[in-house]
Amino acid sequence: MDLDALFNAIAGVIAEIPRSGLLLATVAALVAGWVGSIMARRDVPFGLSIRRLSTLALGGILVVLVLQLSRFDPRIELAVPQIGLPEQVVEGGETRIPLAPDGHFWLRAEVNGEPVAFMVDTGATLTAVSAQVADRVDLEPRTGGIPVRLNTANGTISAEITTIDDLRFGNVAARGLDAVIAPNLGETSVIGMNLLSRLQSWRVEDNTLILVPHHPQVPVDW
Known part of the structure; x- marks a missing residue:
């Protein structure tokens, strides 16, 4: 060097x-x-x-x-609400997402009650939102959280961990979900494997992404 x-x-x-x-x-x-x-x-x-x-x-x-x-691995995840690490819960019913013309699976979600467009990315470890979206939906970096380095098309960037209290799309609701606030994402946000891995299954059939939460499921309070 x-x-x-x-x-x-x-x-x-x-x-x-x-x-x-x-x-x-x-x-x-x-x-x-x-x-x-x-x-x-x-x-x-x-x-x-x-x-x-x-x-x-x-x-x-x-x-x-x-x-x-x-918390990056649901098999060994520990919830410690006392230090800001709540249990990450994904529940609800089967949800189908059609393939968009651009070749990606997009979904319209609500984060803390505010509409946010997400792209499903199976190559992303964590769910990510841009700094602009974080400001709009009142997401704050976690106190004492470790910085995360992300590899993007524009190079390596630093991101901060946050907690999404409530994320809903289709028939699925996620609570206490870890996410990162990443600069330079614009209005693009990403659903990562930390949400998908908490489902019973997910698969693609006939250009449709099928998300199936675990059963028996806790009823979602809409």
Whole structure:
């Protein structure tokens, strides 16, 4: 790696730090641990205590990080509403989406009661909305959420995790769904695998995408 690439990589990391309380806490804990170690070696009072507290803080940050990453896989997902990680629920009845002339499956959904157009993308890990849509439907970045790097046609971008309290389309309702707020998407939003994988099944037949929630299903309160 040449010096320019190295400096660009370092600048990218530094630019991410202010956007995540979790990263700020990690940096603070590392600095405190370093200071505590120096104090302990010089027999300065409370040096050992500071080092131990920093170790505990880093352990807590690691637990939060694992909890957030676990939500990408419904098989190991853990719901911890106390720290803003509610259970992700997808329920309702079978919904059919016809193939659009552009070769994509588009659906008209409501996010927190506001209309939003989504493209179904089986290659996307997470459901994504643009910054413009997030502002319109009152989605806020999750406090302490980890930044997510997304590969797009325009290059790699940074996105912030949010929670969609209520998303509805056809006969399907999703609650507590993780999503990312991504810049440069315009009015395009994406339904990703974190929603599709919580269905009983999804398939394409005769240019129609068929979404089937798990059964027995909880009645959807429309």
